[in-house]
Every structure is written in C-alpha cells, then in structure tokens.
Amino acid sequence: MAPSSTLGPERSRLLLLTAVLFVAYLCVAIPLPIVPVYVTGQLGFSNLWAGLAVGIAFFSTILTRGYGGALSDRRGAKLAVSRGLVVYIAGTLITALAGFLSATPLTAYLVLLAGRLLLGLGESLVGVGISAWGVGLVGPARAASVLALIGSAIYAALAVGGPVGLLLYDRFGFTGAMAISALLPGLGLLLIWRMSDFAVQSGAARPPFWGVIGKIWWHGIVVCLQGIGFAVIGAFFVLYFLDRDWSHAGLGLTAFGGGFVLARLLFGRLPDRVGGLPVAIGSLGVEAVGQLLIWSATDPSVALAGAFLTGLGCSMVFPAMGREVVHLVEPHLRGTALGGYAAFQDVAYGLTGPVVGLLADRAGYGSIFLVGAVAAVAGLVIAALLRRSTISAAR
Template identity: 70%
Template sequence: MAFQSTPDPARGRLLLLSTILFISYLCIGMSFPIVPLYVSEQLRFGNVWAGLGVGIAFFATILTRGYAGSLSDHRGAKPAVMRGLALYVAGALMALAAGLVAHMPLPSFLLLLVGRLLLGLGESLVAVGIIAWGIGFVGPARSGRVLALVGAAIYGALAVGGPIGLALFDRFGFAGMMAISAVLPLLGLLAIWRVPGIAPHPGAERPPFWSVIGKVWLHGAVVCLQGIGFAAIGAFFTLYFLDRGWNYAGLGLTAFGVGFVLMRVFFGHLPDRIGGLPVAAGSLVVEAVGQLLIWSAADPTVALAGAFLTGLGCSMIYPALGREVVSRVEPHLRGTALGGFSAFQDLAYGLTGPFAGLLADRAGYGSVFMAGTVAAIAGLLFTLSLRRMRAVVLN
C-alpha cells in the first residue's frame, strides 16, 4: 500500500533516515569501483586480489549480521546505526592510510583489507538498524516500502558514488578520495543525532540465531543468487570496459543504480500490494536478461543497457522477500531475522569478488556476467519452488 498524501510524521522520519543513509553510504559507493582499480593498477596485484579487496567487506558483514540484529533488537536501532556510521569513518581513514603507503604494495594492501573489514562491520550495523528503525516508525504492514526506500538510498549512493569516486580518484588519488569519503558518514552522524529512536525489546525471549535462520534460509538463498549480478557489475564492469577499449567505464554502476532507483521509486509499493514472491519471480527474469546482455554486448551501449536492466531486476527482490521474512517472525525478532536474511546477500557479494576474479583470469571478463545470468535463473527456480510450497500450505 502506498503512503497517503496527508501529512504523516512517521513517513517524514522514514524519508529523513533514507536521506541520511544516502549521504553516508556515498562513503562506500565512491570506493566500490576504485578499490579493484587501485589494487590491480597501482599495487599491481591480480584480479583475484582485486576481487578480494572488494569482497572482504561483505565477509565482515556476513559474520556480524547476527550481532547487528541482536543489538538492534536488544539495545535499539539508533545505537546500532550510530555505531555503524562511526565504523564507516574508521574504515575510510584506514583506507586513507593504505593510500599513503602505496609505494609499499603489501602493507598498503593489508591496511586496505583492514579498512574494508571495518566498513563491512559498519554496513551490517547501519543497514539492519535503519531497516528496523524504519519499520518501527511505520509498522510491519508497510515493511516492503521501508525496505524499498532503504535500498533506493543505498543503490542510489552507489549509482552517484561510482562516477564521483572515479573523478576524485583521477584528481586527488586514492588517499585523497578516501579522505573526502570519511567526511560523509560524519555528516550522517550529526544529522541522525536528533532523530527519535524506537523502543527495543530487551526482555523478550530469544531463540538461537540459527533457529531464526531456519525460518528464512530459502528466501535468503534467492537473495544470495540475485546478488551475484550486482557484485559482478560492481567489481568487474569497469575492468571489462577497459579490457575491451570502450569508453564510459565508470557508468556501469550509474546505469545499474538508475534502473534500481527508478524501480523502487515507482513500484516500491508492489510487494505490499500483490505479495513478495510474484514480484521476486518477475524481477529475476529481468535480471537474467540484463546479465545476458552484458555478456553478449558488442558495444558499450548494449552493455550499459544490460547494467540498467540488471538494476531494474535486482531492485525489488530484497524488499519483496524481506517482506515475506518480516511476516514469518515475531516483532522482537525482526532485526535478528532481517540480519540473517541480509547475510545471504552479503555472502553473494563477498564470494563473487574473488571467485569472479579467478573466472575472469581463466575465461575473460565476459564470463563473469554469464555466471550472473545462470545465478539469476537459479534464483527464479528457487522462487517458483517457494510459491508452490506456499500454495500447498494454503490448500
């Protein structure tokens, strides 16, 4: 159900949270296409190491989603978000230190990995906290809309941050770009200070984390498979263009982000209106077509169109299935369930970087996007299985 046009304080707070998230997440968006370039071109490490530089942040996020969800449920969403934003700053400063010792490749790479790990932990806290905070404001009936707005803020920051990061990288170098990116989450911390928090559930009974995961793992598997397409674009689209001698290498994440945000802005209400599984199934078909276009592209225009379609397809899968997850758990477990559910997406982002780098070394950059196509089709089959299982339960 879409928001009503009458003034709604809860809606205003949700939009404010999304805006703060957008500004802060530019810290990550600006670095996303830069890290593989820095590792492969300046430090002279291979594609596998470049992929690891991107993907290790998501491994940190995977390992801390349970902690982030528990903190959000037990202590409150606002403390989780503020702690996460502080870690964004620390991660950017560590990457700045890596850029200052670029003449020593191994120490620089190790410092970069530490910075990426801090960003990953911060991402876990911020994402889970903002979602729980937003649902606390507007209620679980509009959880699909909350997830859509939060995702629009994140991927909008990726779309804008990619070209901004490349421009700053060219102008100020890696260290200079990281210094600028450290300022953005500081602005988020200042802005979020006065936003009211929501009541935690400190005394509620809490089953083991893995028991909660058992309720949502099939939905998480679909999100994991769809995330491979985005991770492939984030880590290797720029290198794919450079390898082919094409212009506009920095516009891959922009094309993806434009499609992603447009879908969420105009169709973010669909999971709440028609249900999550139908939306997820249609979205995976679009993502598969987009990845196939990138793989088969004979010129940059077709590849950018494929990135745009991938953004359209990926856009609604997380909120559509996230709404299903919210409906399957008690209110005091929403943060924990969403944290575990989100970890499956992080798993895709973390594994895609190094494994796609290995695939690119052996079969070329185009093969990375064929892998994304296959993953999207597998996700579609999982989603259709979930729909059949639901139909059996209802009958």
C-alpha cells in the same frame, strides 16, 4: 519513493533515515570502482586479489549481521546506527592510509584489507539498524515499502558514488578520494542526533541466531543468488570496459543504479499489495536478461543497457523477499531476522569478487556476466517453488 499516504505520520522521520543511509553509503559506493583499479594498477596485483579487496568488506558484513540485528533488538536501532557511522569513519580513514604505502605493495594491500573489514562492520550496523528502525516506525504491514525506500537510498548512492569515486581518484588519488568520503558519515551522525528511537521490547524470549535463520533460509538463498548480478557489475564492470578499450566505464554503476531506483519508484509498494514472491519471480527474470546482454555485448551501449536491466531486475527482490521474512518472525526478532536475511546478500557480494575474479583471469571478463545470468535463473526457480508451497499450504 512511495507516496506519503503509504508512510503515514512517520513519513518525515523515515525520509530522514533514508537520507542518512544515502549519505553514509557513499562511503561504500565511492571505493567500489576505484579499489580494483588501485589494486591492479598501482599495487600490481591480479584480478583475484582485486576481487578479494572488494569482497572482503562484504565478508565482514556477513559475520556481523547477527551482532547488528541483536544490538538493534536489545538496545535500540539508534545505537546500532550511531556506532556504525563511527566505524565507517574509522574504516575509511584506514583505507586512505593504504594510499600512502603504495611503494610497499604488500603492506598497502594488508592495510587496505583492514580498512575494508571495518567498513563492512559499519555497513552491517548502519544497514540493519536503519532497516529495523524504519519497520519499527511504520509497522510490518508496510515492510516491503520501507525496505524498498531504504534500498533506493543505497543504490542511489551507488549510482552517484561510482562516477564520483573515479572523478576523485583521477583528481586527488586514492588517498584523497578516501579522505573525502570519510567526512560523509559525520553528516549522518548530525542528522540522527535528535531523532527518537522506537521502543525496545524487553523480557521476550530470544531464540539463537541460527534458529531465526532456519525460518528464513530459502528466502535468503534467493536474495543471495540475486546479489551476484550486482556484485559482478560492482567489482568488474570498469575493468571489463577498460579491457575492451570502451569509453564511459564509470557509467556502469550509474546505469545499474538508475534502473534500480526507477523500479523502486514505480513498484515500491507492489510486494505489499500482491505478495513478495510473484514480484521476486518477475524481477529475477529481468535480471537474467540484463546479465545476458552484458555477456553478449559488442559495443558499450549494449553493455550499459544490460547494466540498466540488471538494476531494474535486482531492485525489488530484496524488499519482496524481505516482506516475506518480516512476516515469518515475531516483532521482537525483526532486527535479528533482517540482519540474517541481509547476510545472505552479503555472501553473494563477498564470494563473487574473488571467485569470478579467478574466472576472469582464465576466461575473460565477459564470462563472469554469464555466471550472473545463471544465478538469477536459479533464484527464479527457488522463488517459484516457494510460491507453489505457500499456495499449497494455504489450501
């Protein structure tokens, strides 16, 4: 995390928001490794349907990022976060209900999808709301530091939630694991209960959502391509290990999250100092190396090292490109811009599961990590072109 001098007098409130996001995001992290195991194991469906069950939450987030951003800009980030936490609880409880219906796999699967859709809406509201709230607290000059800190909470939750989810699944079953995770957003509601929101600007002109997206399009494409590396680890790393009879399958997300958080600790302020594009270029190169290591791994330690490097590389891309996005729009449009920007990452998370699940059925689990490497290289090329055009425009 960034030192207190970076966060200024609003440090305590920003850290509290980070804690809220960590607790709430465990609702996303705990199901990630166990949903595909539940779908393929207990319900008996293929990897394609397992990938869809994971990815559909991100599709829901994609469709509601605009709503979350507009709600934050017009009525305040606190309202968006509070609504999102309530939706988290509802979605997780509906997901838990699917565990009672395992005897009728199709019904259980449809109920699972409904819960995952609500979970995606909750993620949209909470994620965009806290991002806009944090930037509103400390100002756009420190936007990358805020996004890096907030992102650390998300991936710390992933690092903890992966093994915890598998442990809960082993001890309490799918329904028990979901029911326990449904308690966590309630704690988030208690933490923000007395927090004050930042002032909302009223009366300013607000262009259509797609008009804002047009300003940040290429930056969003870069973060979308970066997200594929995490998506393949989140959806299929456990199944990849099980397929090869390797132990410690639950440590994939832990290794990824460890690398992710380490990069945020070491380099969280770097985009604000040197610019977002140089940081994104270097980070995408590291991510590509990590994905190639997993693809070529002959033992679990190499694959786990690849997951760690993937996390190290993925870590700074979102805040680095987000810094550029915040400076491309007016202050009263930051929530909308951040919501649209985050939706590009959600596209990666939503599409990757079912698409590479189909590839895994035909070509094996290793092939999907090669796709992640190619995507990272493509993002690197686009970021390099954006940097060159920015330098040319400044001359």
